[in-house]
Amino acid sequence: MEILERNEPKGLSDAKRALLAQASDEDLLDAWDRDHQGAALAVLIQRYSAMVLSVCRRRCRCDADADDAFQSTFLYLAKNARKIRHPERIGGWLHRVAQRAAVAACQIAKRETEPMVEPTSTFLDPFEQLPRRHEAMVLDEELADLPEHYRSALVMHVYEGRTLEQVANDFGTSTGSIRGRLQRGKKILARRLRSRGVVPVFAFAAATVTAVASSTASAASQSLVGSTTAGDMPDPPIDLTVLDKLLGEGVRVGTSVYVATVMIAGTLLLGLVTVSAQCCDCRRVYTEPSP
Template identity: 25%
Template sequence: MPMQTETSDGCRWSDEEAMERVASEDDAQAFTFLVHRWRGAIERLCMRMLGDATGAQDAAQDVFLRLYIRRSDFDPERGRFSSFLWRMALNRCYDELRRRRANGEHEKRALELMQAVPGRDPTLKAVMCSEEGVLVRRALSGLPEHYRAVLVLRHYQGMKFREIAEILEVPEGTVCSRMAEGLHLLALELSTLREHARDGEGGTDAGKRV
């Protein structure tokens, strides 16, 4: 059963009901309801896919613009509103990643993430957590998009394999195989990044001792 949420004026709509009102009546209140309900989740997805907050906010705004423009494309008989919106958000991220690669921005962003790794600090635990987070973000940014999407939806959005399969419009078995392969590639990428970080730290310490 679709989940219903009560609006500020007491209306109770499911996502599907709200989207139907947007599609059939251009209902501004229903559209605002959907934006408020989903904006945070879509921004978080875009953040994980793109790796930066500003780009994520811009992408999320574009997603809701596309949602309104393509409001008549939603068909509740073909799937849930949430799957329709997640798919639209992923496609927007794919477009942005392709644009960045074409403009040479992907390598620049990866360098910025590495430069953001903090140096040594008395609060070692906090620093290590922060550093590890940066390394994971960079490792994710280096994965092919179809692996990154599955990892983000599964581990950061907490989705089940069947939900991811519905969003990506692929068999559930394909999602499982992409998950396994993506985790393997992520582990390899993290190992390489950690090794580079250790080498850089050792070189810095050696320079200080000279």
């Protein structure tokens, strides 16, 4: 990745940090793109780390792949900041990039052959977590394929918990306009979810249940922020040309098949419960070094 120069003093004052923390997404993106302020990029990473990491972990079978997708999502943002046409909608933009990055982390053909690694924490109780994870993952897939103006409003209001007034202010429009977008977006989303056998209200609840803890997201963002402000921009774990291709397809990508098989027999109540799930490979994504 191209080395980006930064104009960020080591002793950034608390007052400036406070200003950045209150700045809009559009202003932060502009500060990163035009003024090379690493602190502005850091605020964006921290602001959306929980949403992005949650999307990645729902899709990926293991933490290593999810972390690769998480890092690649924000490094893709850092490289392509100038290309974002609607910076006020960056939440929806990041959601779609994260969903595609997670697909890439699971499905890229070139992988290292490794033994099975430890699964993500969401699989500690497979019998309970599998249906919820599946519902939330289908929601992510369908949300990623919504038109951007619907997707962004839903991400900001539902995933990020912002009020109608806050979303309207961020988007530079009226609350009535945002209310209309949310209603139309939810209607389209509900129809698509039901066509896949998923009840919308359960899917939204599952997205909340399967969201990563704030402490987990904070740790992930701090690690990434440290690498992006230490000097040269690190190479993303996932080849960004692969991510470009997935983002350019404009169709549903990487629909997963989950199979839950329950077998009852034996001595405890009705027997032994066996749950198996077909998900993405847990092997790490391998990216060839640049020549």
